[in-house]
Amino acid sequence: MIVALIRTGLIELKRDRVALGLTFVLPILFFSIFAIVFGQTGSDGASRVNVIVVDEDGSDASRRLIDALAAEPAIRLRTRTDADGNEQPWTQDEARAGVEDGDVPVAIILPEGFGSTVGRFFGDVAPIDLLIDTADPIAGRLVGGLLQKTAFTALPDLMVDQGLSAFEEHGGPMTPAQRLAAGALKRFLTTGGGPIGEGNDSGSASDDGFEFGGPITVNTIDVHQSDERKKNPAVSYYAAGTGVMFLLFSAAGAGGSLLDEQDNGTLERVLTSRISMTGLLLSKWILIAGIGAIQVTLMFVWGQLLFGLPLTAHIPGFVAMTIATALSASAFGLVLAAACRSRAQLSGASTIIILIMSAIGGSMFPRFMMPEVMQKAGLLTFNGWSLDGYRKVFWNDASLVELWPQLSVLTILTIVLFLVARLLAGKWEAA
Amino acid sequence: MTEVLRITDLSRSFGETEALRGVNFAVGKGEWIGLLGPNGAGKTTCVRAIAGRVRPDAGVIRLFDTDVTQAGEAAAAARSRLGVVPQDIALYPTLTASENLQTFGALNGLSTSEARERAEWALEWTGLDGRRRDRVKTFSGGMKRRLNIACGVLHRPELILLDEPTVGVDPQSRERIWEMLGQLRDEGASLMLTTHQLDEAQRVCDRIVIIDHGCVIADGTLRSLIAETVGSDRRVIVTLDEPVGEGAFGATVRLNGTALEVTTEQVAADLPMVLEQVAGLGRRVEDVRIVEPSLQAVFLHLTGRELRE
DSSP: OHHHHHHHHHHHHHHOHHHHIIIIIHHHHHHHHHHHHHHOOSGGGSOOEEEEEEESSOOHHHHHHHHHHHTOTTEEEOOOBOTTSOBOOOOHHHHHHHHHTTSOSEEEEEOTTHHHHTTOSSSSOOOEEEEEOTTSHHHHHHHHHHHHHHHHHHOHHHHHHHHHHHHHHHHOOOOHHHHHHHHHHHHHHHHTOSOTTTTOTTOOTTTTTOOOOOOOOEEEEETTTTOGGGSOHHHHHHHHHHHHHHHHHHHHHHHTHHHHHHHHTHHHHHHTTTOOHHHHHHHHHHHHHHHHHHHHHHHHHHHHHHHOOOOGGGHHHHHHHHHHHHHHHHHHHHHHHHHOSSHHHHHHHHHHHHHHHHHHHTSSSOGGGSOHHHHHHHTTSHHHHHHHHHHHHHHSOOOTGGGHHHHHHHHHHHHHHHHHHHHHGGGGSOO | OOEEEEEEEEEEEETTEEEEEEEEEEEETTOEEEEEOOTTSSHHHHHHHHHTSSOOSEEEEEETTEETTSOSHHHHHHHTTEEEEOSSOOSOTTSBHHHHHHHHHHHTTOOHHHHHHHHHHHHHHHTOGGGTTSBGGGSOHHHHHHHHHHHHHTTOOSEEEEESTTTTOOHHHHHHHHHHHHHHHHTTOEEEEEOSOHHHHHHHOSEEEEEETTEEEEEEOHHHHHHHTTOSOEEEEEEESSOOOTTSSOTTEEEETTEEEEEESOHHHHHHHHHHHHHHTTOOEEEEEEEOOOHHHHHHHHHOSSOOO
16 A cells, blocks of 8 residues: 555656656756855856056056956956047046946055055055945955955065065164075065075074065945945845845746636636736736735835835835836746646746746845856846846935836836736637 | 527637537527537537637627627627626635625626626625625535626626536525526526536526537427427326236336336326226226426437447
8 A cells, every 4th residue: 555655656746747847956956056156166157356446656566566456367457448449547536436336346546655655564655445335245355355465476576675664764774684684585575486595594584583474554445334324235135135036936926826717717707708818917917016016115114124224215216126126027927827837837937937046146145246157147037137226226326317227127028028928828818 | 589699600620629510509689598418519619609718710600790700899899798607616716705796897897886786786686695795715605606607697798608507506506596597587688508407408498409529419499309309209107006917008008017108199198098907907006107208318319328528
């Protein structure tokens, strides 16, 4: 008897392709996506941080540092050219605006006098300003660390010169033996190898107890620091991420009412009344979008009440994004429902598709922290565009006009999805 | 009689299967017809074609003198005078009776106030007035069935397509349903009934259309169909207290234990003769039954006894 029941269960599983997919394919698919997202497979696929560098110094040292930064695989320097193809330098204001608007997460300002003071550990120095957008907390820290590293690797001679100069200025002249040791160290740093005591009778630097620690001076400036509306960027991000993901789930579930009505004969009855299939789909689309918009709004209101999410300060952008997102999600739900033949099939398909879209699109994990290829893939998803829009609203204070790329894509997506749903729903029309 | 529906040479195939092969019949104003046939005969396809849910390959459906096979406003207007009551309980289970009625009223073109007014009528008509605020999912099968019918006739259709209105309900609900439909008949509604309950069709229909293998194989009143098929002879069955021996009666009388059976067109003349013979044999009559030819006999005669899948 037990064997008979096991056999029956296996036959049922084998014949239910959705269940089979959920059991065996979905876990592997998810593992692969998360391995790509979190594992950063391959250096080419790793995330690169876009950075604007403003060179106000124009010195050899600043140019060497910029070249070294450009060579860093984790950084992509944002450049621009004029009509003749000549590179145009950025100004400090442009760099700040770029970070404030969310075009880049980080900007580096190399101030006038940077080259003449770099490497001084104390005294008068011209500090580098690192403008950061804390909406991307990783980028600022990454670039800050790389700045220290590149300064040491690209400007070792200047670091030693300036360091010793400062030392002599405050501590008195060095002895001949000390100068010899410093020269050896400088040669070592500039040539990049060889024993430090080579040609130096006084022994190795370590023997003499030299310490070469200490960073270049960097002022990290949060461009939104003074804005009370941006106390906690993560809250608005996760409200949007979670809200959009669950909006998709509820839209798919609500779209499934078509399948319920198909099963209990209500759909047939409704279609024998005066309403057309297009009218029926429109009514479902508006209803699901309305419910979805309320769902997302409740999420954000809750976020404001409990977690200080600045909803009331961003009403126009929020309303625009929420309406566009809900209309699009509603059309997506109708497509899924019209494409499936049963509730069970819809449930399986929507779970697979929505979880994958949410993972790639950034609902579960910020896209800016993903490998570059995944960031681009995220733009193929509904979630990617929607979350970008919410991020611009809540973090970059984007106006309605500035939301045009996201609103346009979501609107086009809505139209296309509705047309696809209408096409697929033809199966319910007069045969 | 003015016709509300005329179907001419209606054909429809699904792949290799010819569901309808030149179907012809009509429904007159105020007439009730039964559209009968074995499973897979083409009844459902025919009803769905009339309701606009199946496009015919060929033929014409004239509804209220409008060809509804041609799409357009005229066809839509004609179909708005049609009421469709499906066999399935096609209701919204989480809505109340009143809400369901108002929804289907609105879908069939009634204004909000009209829908509300007609819903009141329907609640009384169906005997569901006391359950108006209850969700349909809490209703019994008979209550759902009555509400299902009401939702199809709220907009006062002149022709009602009624598919198996009493399937799965108890005798009390069945009687109530036929009472309800009787009121519609009194108001002059035409009705096309699709059913396997042949006794009900026999009881309520003015005319019977039998369809099989996609063709109409019989169309007429019950009396005419009986006459044309199994004949109008009635069976007289007399049950005795004891069996009688072979040869006690003539060849026209069949013996089966204590029962003797005579098939005759002249019951009034033949029955007294049989009873006289029984008395002459010293037997006592315990029961007499006169069985008239039924629609079932006609149906089986025309469509055969083999199972249809």
